Amino acid sequence: MTIDVLYFAWVRERIGQPRERVETSAATVAELVEELRGREPRYEAAFADLNALRVALDQELSDFDAPLTGVREVAFFPPMTGG
Amino acid sequence: MATIRVQEAPFDAGAELDAFAAGRTDVGAVVTFNGVVRDDGGALAEMLIEHYPGMTERAIGKIVEEAVRRWSLADCLVIHRYGAMKPGDRIMMVATAAPHRADAFAAAEYLMDYLKSRAPFWKKERSADGESWVAAKDEDEAALDRW
Numbered sequence: 001m002t003i004d005v006l007y008f009a010w011v012r013e014r015i016g017q018p019r020e021r022v023e024t025s026a027a028t029v030a031e032l033v034e035e036l037r038g039r040e041p042r043y044e045a046a047f048a049d050l051n052a053l054r055v056a057l058d059q060e061l062s063d064f065d066a067p068l069t070g071v072r073e074v075a076f077f078p079p080m081t082g083g
Numbered sequence: 084m085a086t087i088r089v090q091e092a093p094f095d096a097g098a099e100l101d102a103f104a105a106g107r108t109d110v111g112a113v114v115t116f117n118g119v120v121r122d123d124g125g126a127l128a129e130m131l132i133e134h135y136p137g138m139t140e141r142a143i144g145k146i147v148e149e150a151v152r153r154w155s156l157a158d159c160l161v162i163h164r165y166g167a168m169k170p171g172d173r174i175m176m177v178a179t180a181a182p183h184r185a186d187a188f189a190a191a192e193y194l195m196d197y198l199k200s201r202a203p204f205w206k207k208e209r210s211a212d213g214e215s216w217v218a219a220k221d222e223d224e225a226a227l228d229r230w
Contacts, residue, residue: 009133009205010216059138061201075135075203079219082163082204083118083175083195 001025003068005032007046008077011053014046029055030064032074046076054079085147085159089139091166096176104158104180112184114191116177122170126210132165132174135203139163146197150179153193154186161194163204196226 006019026032033050036043047053055062056075068074088094096117104110120130143161150159160178168174177194181187206217 006135008135008203009207012133056135056138056203059135059141061142075138077135077203078205078216079224080200080203081206081217081219082202083199 001068003032003071004073005036006073006075008075010078011046011076015042024068026068028064028068029057029062029066029074032068033064052078084156085151086161087140087143087147088162089134089136089143090162090164093164093172094162094176096173099160099162099176100178103160103178107157107180109182110157110180111182112187113178113180114184114187116191116195117173118175118195120168120170120172120174124210126212127170127208128211129209130168130170130172130174131207131209131214132168133205133207134163134165138203142202143198146194146201149197150190150193154179154181154190155183156181156186156190159190159194161198163198163202165204193230196223196230199223200227 002021002023004019005022007015012018024032024035026035033047037047050064054077055064057066057071058073100115104113147159156179158180163175177191179187179190200223208215208217
């Protein structure tokens with residue numbers, strides 16, 4: 001399946017791009033992260049500490065164990081600092 | 084019954100307040116909060132706020148919906164800016180209108196606590212020394228427990 005993967009804040013800076021289309025067979029967010037980490041050092045740098053990251057699936061906050069079934073957009077970012 | 088605006092442009096907080104819940108005679112209390120760019124060390128040149136278009140509006144919408152469910156509100160306003168701002172600039176504004184002040188105060192605090200750590204904004208500070216992302220604070224996360 002093909003999904004849109006978005007990056008924000010320092011995750012975007014470490015990976016070097018705001019979004020990309022990813023062809024994957026990953027069943028969960030954690031599996032997708034493992035796939036990405038294996039690609040290039042810049043992904044390893046961004047995903048080194050998952051405790052420092054949050055994930056949203058189709059624009060809803062989710063977690064790394066969540067399945068990717070039917071998901072079209074995955075976003076990775078640090079804890080939010082609004083207000 | 085609620086207005087949510089996510090925008091790059093500055094806003095006129097006074098004009099927003101005047102227009103908010105204008106003409107309503109069932110409102111006895113209006114509470115507003117303004118978030119302002121703070122320069123702790125006197126070295127901040129700029130604050131840059133990034134957000135997640137689409138999710139931002141949805142996330143704020145859900146937070147507002149929950150506030151409306153919990154308290155007796157006549158109206159509710161959230162304006163949050165993104166982009167580049169200078170120290171002293173207004174970042175965001177929350178306004179709540181209710182028949183009685185207890186609901187207006189509580190709802191405004193609830194909205195602020197959730198906007199702080201559940202709306203997808205990220206702040207970066209730029210000074211002469213360079214740039215750094217503002218880290219989320221543990222107490223901001225802990226603040227959600229009281230609700």
